[in-house]
Amino acid sequence: MPITDLTWYDGKRNILKRIGLLGCGAIGTEIAIAVDSGKIPAKLTHVFDFSKESSELLVSKLKNKPVITENAGLLAASPVDLIVEAASQDAVRDNALSILQNRKDLMIMSVGALLDESIFDIVVEGCKDFNKRVYLPSGAIAGLDAIRAVKDELDSLTLVTTKNPRALKGAKFFETSKINLDSMTGPVVIYEGEAHDAVKMFPANINVAALLSLAGIGSAKTRVKLVADPQTDKNTHEIEARGKFGKISIKVENVPSPSNPKTSRLATLSAIECLRKICGSEINVGT
Numbered sequence: 001m002p003i004t005d006l007t008w009y010d011g012k013r014n015i016l017k018r019i020g021l022l023g024c025g026a027i028g029t030e031i032a033i034a035v036d037s038g039k040i041p042a043k044l045t046h047v048f049d050f051s052k053e054s055s056e057l058l059v060s061k062l063k064n065k066p067v068i069t070e071n072a073g074l075l076a077a078s079p080v081d082l083i084v085e086a087a088s089q090d091a092v093r094d095n096a097l098s099i100l101q102n103r104k105d106l107m108i109m110s111v112g113a114l115l116d117e118s119i120f121d122i123v124v125e126g127c128k129d130f131n132k133r134v135y136l137p138s139g140a141i142a143g144l145d146a147i148r149a150v151k152d153e154l155d156s157l158t159l160v161t162t163k164n165p166r167a168l169k170g171a172k173f174f175e176t177s178k179i180n181l182d183s184m185t186g187p188v189v190i191y192e193g194e195a196h197d198a199v200k201m202f203p204a205n206i207n208v209a210a211l212l213s214l215a216g217i218g219s220a221k222t223r224v225k226l227v228a229d230p231q232t233d234k235n236t237h238e239i240e241a242r243g244k245f246g247k248i249s250i251k252v253e254n255v256p257s258p259s260n261p262k263t264s265r266l267a268t269l270s271a272i273e274c275l276r277k278i279c280g281s282e283i284n285v286g287t
């Protein structure tokens with residue numbers, strides 16, 4: 001086949017995947033820059049963010065300028081192979097089905113949305129009906145491969161997340177709680193419960209609880225403790241899994257993203273690595 005448009009090919013005549021981006025904030029911007037610099041072998045062709053300013057700021061940072069679509073529906077219908085959601089749980093709720101219906105694969109960062117059973121079912125059915133794939137990168141934690149491997153033998157799965165209070169500000173939980181994040185002098189447990197409720201109360205803070213429940217024993221059995229500690233400058237996740245297989249203990253101390261303290265640097269790097277795996281033609285290391 002003659003190659004007429006070299007923009008869709010890499011130097012070795014492999015067709016590059018076309019990516020659409022939903023959400024032009026901290027993660028979206030880093031992903032776009034990774035594609036633009038060639039770190040991810042793909043083309044970023046379309047972006048959308050309901051803040052036009054954010055879309056324009058992102059595009060201004062790129063050499064290869066993607067189209068800014070007028071709305072998420074047009075992004076879903078644009079000629080791309082894969083859409084990367086790096087926006088919010090609402091963005092997943094409102095757009096996942098239409099993206100799959102438009103026959104695009106989907107990478108989801110706002111994984112908490114999938115602990116809503118109705119959304120989860122819609123996404124699972126959408127994948128089957130339209131023969132598309134949904135990718136959930138490991139995000140801000142390590143060891144998800146091992147949790148998946150032992151899921152049938154798990155007796156308990158717990159997550160303790162510790163963040164600086166400034167990373168928790170604005171969460172829905174504080175609309176009804178009397179806890180004052182500004183007056184803390186030491187670590188305070190602000191939430192203890194099921195993963196399902198944690199992602200509703202802290203939608204932008206605890207996506208890792210959703211990833212763990214989806215990989216492991218479900219949201220009702222995944223116990224989550226959230227600690228606010230004014231003395232820490234890290235987002236720390238401690239995971240303990242126990243069962244017939246033995247015990248797994250994982251601790252990840254994440255540096256927060258400079259542009260969004262709620263988001264860990266590792267979450268962005270994990271998304272970039274997941275895209276490299278999807279878009280590249282290399283040996284895949286790890287499960």
Ligand SMILES: NC(=O)c1ccc[n+]([C@@H]2O[C@H](COP(=O)([O-])OP(=O)(O)OC[C@H]3O[C@@H](n4cnc5c(N)ncnc54)[C@H](O)[C@@H]3O)[C@@H](O)[C@H]2O)c1
Nearest residue numbers: 023025026027050086087088091109110139140204263267
């Ligand atoms: N999976 C993980 O481990 C993990 C880790 C960190 C963050 N996250 C999640 O990834 C998402 C992006 O994180 P971020 O740090 O880039 O956030 P951010 O706030 O820096 O950027 C999000 C961007 O999306 C836009 N947006 C929000 N809702 C939208 C919608 N419905 N339609 C269009 N645009 C919308 C916002 O205007 C903003 O520009 C968040 O939901 C966050 O909770 C997941």
